[in-house]
Amino acid sequence: MxxxxxxxxxxxxxxxxxxxxxxxxxxxxxxxxxxxxxxxxxxxxxxxxxxxxxxxxxxxxxxxxxxxxxxxxxxxxxxxxxxxxxxxxxxxxxxxxxxxxxxxxxxxxxxxxxxxxxxxxxxxxxxxxxxxxxxxxxxxxxxxxxxxxxxxxxxxxxxxxxxxxxxIDLNKFGFQPFADAYPYLVWYGRIVPEKGLHLAMDAARQVGLPLRIAGPAHDETYFRDEIQPRLGGDARYEGHMAHADLADLIGGARAFLCSPMWDEPYGLVVAEALACGVPVAAFARGAIPEIVDSHSGVLATPGDAGSLAMATLAAMQLDRRACRARAFAICSxxxxxxxxxxxxxxxxxxxxxxxxxxxxxxxxxxxxxxxxxxxxxxxxxxxxx
Structure with missing residues (x-):
């Protein structure tokens, strides 16, 4: 055609x-x-x-x-x-x-x-x-x-x-078994208020694991007022990364935190995390409940950092192979x-x-x-x- x-x-x-x-x-x-x-x-x-x-x-x-x-x-x-x-x-x-x-x-x-x-x-x-x-x-x-x-x-x-x-191209988000040496959580996407990164940072601190962050900072005011004050030894901004580097960053994480403040129409970042075998902890908004299932992610009360922290702790117990299988089933x-x-x-x-x-x-x-x-x-x- x-x-x-x-x-x-x-x-x-x-x-x-x-x-x-x-x-x-x-x-x-x-x-x-x-x-x-x-x-x-x-x-x-x-x-x-x-x-x-x-x-x-x-x-x-x-x-x-x-x-x-x-x-x-x-x-x-x-x-x-x-x-x-x-x-x-x-x-x-x-x-x-x-x-x-x-x-x-x-x-x-x-x-x-x-x-x-x-x-x-x-x-x-x-x-x-x-x-x-x-x-x-x-x-x-x-x-x-x-x-x-x-x-x-x-x-x-x-x-x-x-x-x-x-x-997504599942070959570009290869499965990565978890390595215990340096455990961390990951958040990535556009850094704008509606993505709720500040709540993910608060949740990660409650979990007690470092959070690594990637994505373009499209809202300078939000980044300055909400994100920069939360950065430190346990929260590191990696910048806007090339695809291969981003896949490596995602795949090495214990869990992916997804914190939308609006009803996400789909959620490609969720699909990419699952493809790497990374369990998802996410606010239950928009299409995200359509992507994750009980074997690949745990849903949290929207807007509640404490609930997201609890979901993260539960998600880290899920089988990474089941996460990859979920990506093959619905995200190809x-x-x-x-x-x-x-x-x-x-x-x-x-x-x-x-x-x-x-x-x-x-x-x-x-x-x-x-x-x-x-x-x-x-x-x-x-x-x-």
Whole structure:
């Protein structure tokens, strides 16, 4: 298939990844190309050229604009980049467009292009994206959710065509048996308030093990006010690490602490930790209860550092091989690509039928690549209310 992938433009689609969305888009483009598809990635200029890059904009991250009018400049850069792209797609020769942009223009203009579009919903509804989805033509615009949690949050706007969990390259997160020499805990991700690192640092101190931290510090004020005062001999910030170094850091940990202050749409960091064989202690929010099970993680009361500490102590007793097995069962990139190939083929077929018979209305089959989760293991704090 000839596939065009529309990326978001805040950060380049390249290592080291700014976040989970960049990693997901990179993985999707790379593996579709490996399967023989002709892929073009529409992204910012510093994205990886090996992904079939067609640059449509410089990065639009506010920090890189550096002006008092930063938000307006970023808004108009994105607006004009996506408007130009969608207009150009009217004469381009693609079989399907994959939209990972989180922007309202591609979804609201889906019915202006001659090929079907599939939009993956990586976030809960917000006003701009929700309005675009409501305006889109359902006949040639398929919606995919990355979790059942996201599916439920979008249900009042529109039903989804498929739930396809994000996947990771399990070979890049190799299993690491625990070495007793220097036990530590790990936290990694974007260092912003909604990721709750300060609570993970408090929990690690209650456990009594050092915490090693990795990821980009996207919020300077939060880092200065909440994170730096908590750093010390038992809490060390490693910076924004390259992929191989990050995998080594994760794999050497006794447990991974996940402390979201919002409902995580998926949680790639959880999948990566499990792939390394590292048990997870996490706040029970969003899609995280869909990823971990009683053999691979322990859930804690959201926002409660003491509960997270208790969950960490329990998680450290879990079998690391069971964690790796859980990653193979539900977090495989191969399974993710199977799902996207299936929805692309379905959307192409549905649009061909619509073209041949305009009066026909073919409903999309409901496709779930894993079942809704059963009750997950609770920490002692949650089990006792």
């Amino acid at each position: 000839r596939i065009g992938i529309i990326s978001h433009l805040k950060h380049p689609i390249a290592e080291p990844f700014a976040g989970g969305l960049e990693m997901h888009t990179f993985q999707l483009a790379r593996m579709l190309r490996q399967r023989g598809h002709d892929v073009t990635l529409f992204a910012s200029v510093k994205s990886d050229p090996d992904l079939g890059l067609e640059a449509i904009c410089s990065e639009t991250a506010i920090a890189e604009v550096g002006l008092s009018e930063a938000s307006d400049i970023a808004f108009f850069r994105e607006h004009h980049a996506y408007l130009s792209l969608m207009n150009s797609l009217r004469t381009r020769d693609f079989d399907v467009i994959q939209n990972n942009s989180l922007h309202y223009l591609p979804v609201s203009m889906a019915d202006t292009i001659p090929m079907p579009m599939v939009t993956t919903l990586h976030t809960p509804p917000f006003c701009w994206l929700e309005s675009g989805v409501r305006l889109s033509d359902t006949r040639n615009h398929g919606l995919v959710g990355v979790s059942h949690s996201i599916e439920r949050q979008w249900a009042h706007v529109r039903s989804l065509d498929a739930v396809i969990p994000n996947g 990139a191969e399974k993710m690509i199977d799902g996207y190939e299936a929805i692309y083929a379905h959307m192409i077929h549905r649009m061909q039928e619509q073209t041949a018979s305009p009066l026909s209305r073919v409903a999309a089959p409901r496709d779930e690549l894993y079942p809704a989760p059963s009750a997950s293991t609770l920490s002692p704090a949650m089990a006792h209310g």
